[in-house]
Every structure is written in structure tokens, then in C-alpha cells.
Amino acid sequence: MGNFLGPVAGFGVTFATMFKKANTEFYPFEKKPTAPRYHGRHQLNRHPDGLEKCVGCELCAWACPADAIFVEGADNTEEERFSPGERYGRNYQINYLRCIFCGLCIEACPTRALTMTNQYELADSTRASLIFTKEQLLAPLHEGMVAPPHAMYPGMEERDYYLGKVTEAAPGTVTQGAAAGDAAVGDVPDEHEAGVR
Numbered sequence: 001m002g003n004f005l006g007p008v009a010g011f012g013v014t015f016a017t018m019f020k021k022a023n024t025e026f027y028p029f030e031k032k033p034t035a036p037r038y039h040g041r042h043q044l045n046r047h048p049d050g051l052e053k054c055v056g057c058e059l060c061a062w063a064c065p066a067d068a069i070f071v072e073g074a075d076n077t078e079e080e081r082f083s084p085g086e087r088y089g090r091n092y093q094i095n096y097l098r099c100i101f102c103g104l105c106i107e108a109c110p111t112r113a114l115t116m117t118n119q120y121e122l123a124d125s126t127r128a129s130l131i132f133t134k135e136q137l138l139a140p141l142h143e144g145m146v147a148p149p150h151a152m153y154p155g156m157e158e159r160d161y162y163l164g165k166v167t168e169a170a171p172g173t174v175t176q177g178a179a180a181g182d183a184a185v186g187d188v189p190d191e192h193e194a195g196v197r
């Protein structure tokens with residue numbers, strides 16, 4: 001008897017499902033917002049005057065279980081300054097062929113330079129295009145920011161940046177030297193640190 005009722009019960013599930021409303025996603029025509037703390041594409045953040053928060057420490061790269069991050073740090077100089085303090089991330093890459101969006105890298109970052117946005121549309125047709133460079137990952141320049149390299153806010157120390165004492169670039173701040181053209185390329189995605197984890 002049990003052998004007979006088993007298939008009947010199975011077909012009953014199939015039959016009942018026929019009358020349920022289809023759960024169809026109309027992506028990409030209808031895009032549903034993600035959860036606020038969704039782990040999407042990364043972003044390298046800036047201080048309010050435009051200097052970069054990344055100090056090139058490589059902690060994110062060491063924390064990554066998928067070996068997806070490459071960082072090369074370099075020294076700031078007074079002639080060419082990209083971040084407050086001693087070091088900055090000269091070269092920075094994230095390989096989205098490897099990344100599993102676990103978020104361990106952003107937990108490891110001591111300066112909140114690295115966060116994750118809600119952007120999830122990362123599919124592409126070539127392997128090379130899924131290795132994002134520093135220029136692609138850098139946050140856009142918002143009002144009050146000047147593209148690095150440029151001097152720190154006059155009279156401020158590195159820790160003042162983290163205490164929130166610098167709220168915009170000092171009047172008269174200009175981008176230093178010939179590297180200016182390269183540095184301004186980072187104006188890509190418009191997802192700021194807010195809503196980002």
C-alpha cells in the first residue's frame with residue numbers, strides 16, 4: 001500500500017505546483033535592490049580632500065583566502081603625495097575570477113580604505129577584463145575633493161584625517177606634477193562609502 005501511495009503523493013506535489021503563481025525574475029529588465037550589506041564589487045575610498053585612504057599595507061591581500069588581491073605599496077614624498085602619512089598603494093588589483101566575495105579583505109583593512117559596494121553586475125567575456133585595477137576601484141571624486149597627488153591639508157597630521165578634522169581640500173589645493181593625469185582616471189562608479197560594507 002505504501003508503495004502505491006508514494007508516487008501518488010509525488011504527483012500530487014507536481015499537480016498542486018501547476019496552479020501556483022510562477023516565480024519568474026525579469027532580470028535584467030527589472031532589477032531588485034540588494035540588501036544594504038550585500039557584498040558586491042570593491043571600492044578604494046578617499047579622504048574628504050581627495051587623498052587615498054589606502055596605505056599599501058597589504059593586509060587585505062594576506063587576509064584573502066582566494067589570493068585575489070595584489071598590492072604594491074610605495075613611499076609618499078612631499079613632491080608626490082597620494083595619501084596622508086608615509087605610504088600609499090601604488091599598484092592595486094583585484095582578480096574577480098578568483099574573488100568569492102567573502103569580505104575578509106575589508107575586515108582586515110585598518111583604514112577603511114577598502115569596502116564593498118552593492119554592485120553585482122560583474123560578468124564579462126574576457127579574463128583580463130575581470131582583473132580590476134586601482135584606477136577602476138578608486139572611488140569617484142566628490143565635491144570638495146582634489147585628485148591626488150597633492151599636499152595634505154595645511155597644519156594637519158595623518159591622525160587628524162582619521163579624527164575627521166579634514167572635511168574638504170584646502171583652498172588652493174592643486175594636483176601635483178605630471179602624474180596628475182593618471183590619478184584623475186579613477187572617476188568610475190558612483191557608489192560611495194555609505195551603504196557599503
Ligand code: SF4
Nearest residue numbers: 064099100102103105
Ligand atoms: S572578498 Fe574575499 S575572496 Fe574577494 S578579494 Fe576580499 S578576501 Fe579575497
Ligand code: SF4
Nearest residue numbers: 054055057058060109
Ligand atoms: S586596502 Fe586597506 S588593507 Fe589593503 S593595502 Fe590598502 S590600507 Fe592596506
